[in-house]
Amino acid sequence: MMNICVIGTGYVGLVSGVCFSDIGNNVTCVDIDENKIENLKKGIIPIYEPGLDELVLKNIEENRLHFTTELQTAMNDAEVVIIAVGTPPKETGEADLRFVEAVARSIGKNLTDYKVIVTKSTVPVGTGKWIKGIIAEEAGHSNFDVASNPEFLREGSAIYDTMNMERAVIGVESDKAKDVLSNLHEPFQTNLVIADIETAEMIKYAANAFLATKISFINEIANICELVGADVTKVAEGMGHDNRIGKAFLSAGIGYGGSCFPKDTNALINIAENAGYNLKIVKDVENVNAQQRYRVYDKLVEALNGDISGKRIAILGLAFKPNTDDMRAAPSIDIIPKLHSDGAEVLAYDPVAMKNAKKEIAGLQTVESYEQAVQDADAVIILTDWNEFKEMDLQDLKSKLRHPVMIDGRNMFPLEQMENLGFYYASIGRKTVK
Ligand code: NAD
Numbered sequence: 001m002m003n004i005c006v007i008g009t010g011y012v013g014l015v016s017g018v019c020f021s022d023i024g025n026n027v028t029c030v031d032i033d034e035n036k037i038e039n040l041k042k043g044i045i046p047i048y049e050p051g052l053d054e055l056v057l058k059n060i061e062e063n064r065l066h067f068t069t070e071l072q073t074a075m076n077d078a079e080v081v082i083i084a085v086g087t088p089p090k091e092t093g094e095a096d097l098r099f100v101e102a103v104a105r106s107i108g109k110n111l112t113d114y115k116v117i118v119t120k121s122t123v124p125v126g127t128g129k130w131i132k133g134i135i136a137e138e139a140g141h142s143n144f145d146v147a148s149n150p151e152f153l154r155e156g157s158a159i160y161d162t163m164n165m166e167r168a169v170i171g172v173e174s175d176k177a178k179d180v181l182s183n184l185h186e187p188f189q190t191n192l193v194i195a196d197i198e199t200a201e202m203i204k205y206a207a208n209a210f211l212a213t214k215i216s217f218i219n220e221i222a223n224i225c226e227l228v229g230a231d232v233t234k235v236a237e238g239m240g241h242d243n244r245i246g247k248a249f250l251s252a253g254i255g256y257g258g259s260c261f262p263k264d265t266n267a268l269i270n271i272a273e274n275a276g277y278n279l280k281i282v283k284d285v286e287n288v289n290a291q292q293r294y295r296v297y298d299k300l301v302e303a304l305n306g307d308i309s310g311k312r313i314a315i316l317g318l319a320f321k322p323n324t325d326d327m328r329a330a331p332s333i334d335i336i337p338k339l340h341s342d343g344a345e346v347l348a349y350d351p352v353a354m355k356n357a358k359k360e361i362a363g364l365q366t367v368e369s370y371e372q373a374v375q376d377a378d379a380v381i382i383l384t385d386w387n388e389f390k391e392m393d394l395q396d397l398k399s400k401l402r403h404p405v406m407i408d409g410r411n412m413f414p415l416e417q418m419e420n421l422g423f424y425y426a427s428i429g430r431k432t433v434k
Pocket of ligand 1: 008009010011012013030031032033036084085087099102103120121151153154155260
């Protein structure tokens with residue numbers, strides 16, 4: 001059992017904090033957002049993440065999980081202090097380390113005895129050393145270790161991913177910090193990758209850039225499939241059985257969004273540039289991704305014979321992926337304004353992201369069910385592959401549409417089924433059913 005202080009209670013800080021407490025540690029989560037902390041104390045969760053509510057409540061009740069805005073109190077007995085604040089992109093694509101720096105200064109000011117200060121936020125290579133300098137300057141001593149422990153959880157399955165982590169990357173420069181962090185991760189019975197701090201920082205960017213590359217790669221293959229009459233879902237199946245390739249991340253669609261891949265690929269390009277290296281592959285991965293989301297728009301234009309003005313379009317799914325209300329860099333943010341500017345009337349439905357989406361998309365009109373969205377629509381576009389959409393009664397859906405046109409950015413349905421139902425069905429990397 002360890003005393004842990006987690007700074008920043010967003011997706012990463014809150015989920016890691018609650019999971020560390022659930023395996024028996026005493027965890028105090030700190031945030032500067034007073035409203036968030038007041039709510040969390042009552043068990044009100046600021047984000048949508050399956051299973052999080054119950055786990056937070058359980059650990060509050062068992063007195064292992066605490067929330068505060070007072071860093072000093074939270075750090076008092078902590079052996080490990082985890083930095084999990086945001087590192088959003090600057091205009092240049094570089095990671096903005098403003099929040100990390102502010103936290104490092106506060107930690108330094110409150111550091112009275114030895115602690116391991118761990119960076120969980122995704123930060124450019126070299127940040128660990130930089131943080132060490134800031135803390136030492138503020139504290140006036142060096143009785144601490146810094147370490148890197150990048151996070152790999154996925155929003156939507158964050159608790160499962162943490163409890164069943166496939167590896168923990170631990171970047172350290174002392175045996176003491178290595179032992180503390182190895183012990184902390186022992187209950188997860190996972191693969192420990194022990195490295196120096198720079199290598200640990202690099203692993204996170206390399207992993208995310210590689211996953212983004214897989215997505216853009218299969219999307220380009222999908223685009224070729226459309227031109228030559230092949231089916232990308234079968235191509236992916238045929239590729240995925242090869243262990244060297246693997247099945248994951250080979251679903252063609254409208255590309256990646258979210259708070260991590262766009263930001264981290266950009267930051268890696270910047271890290272490379274600053275080191276005098278032109279990271280060509282990842283630049284192309286980004287370019288392909290930026291274009292890919294518009295495939296659904298192009299397919300809609302084709303389906304409606306170029307005439308979108310005055311048409312009613314149903315949008316199913318707003319979040320960047322299922323099981324989250326996170327709208328950061330979601331394709332819907334680009335697609336819906338484009339439809340608006342063409343004069344279309346857009347009615348959107350998402351099981352959980354509508355509130356957040358309204359903050360991001362001007363003039364967004366939402367309805368309370370997919371049935372309401374598709375009623376009298378000239379076409380329906382699927383942007384997020386929520387399970388709820390997989391389970392739709394397609395016969396009924398077709399009867400509600402003014403024209404049976406479905407543009408599916410996530411390849412959710414078999415072509416044969418859509419053909420039998422009599423849909424005009426355009427998806428990604430497969431033949432269009434007309
Ligand atoms: P987030 O924006 O959801 O949460 C950040 C939290 O930090 C906010 O609650 C904010 O109020 C708080 N904060 C900011 N300044 C603070 C300060 N001085 N003191 C205390 N709290 C402060 O961010 P997130 O999505 O949890 O991401 C955090 C980091 O983890 C980022 O570097 C991100 O790249 C990385 N990451 C995110 C994910 C993900 O899926 N979201 C996955 C892996 C890694």
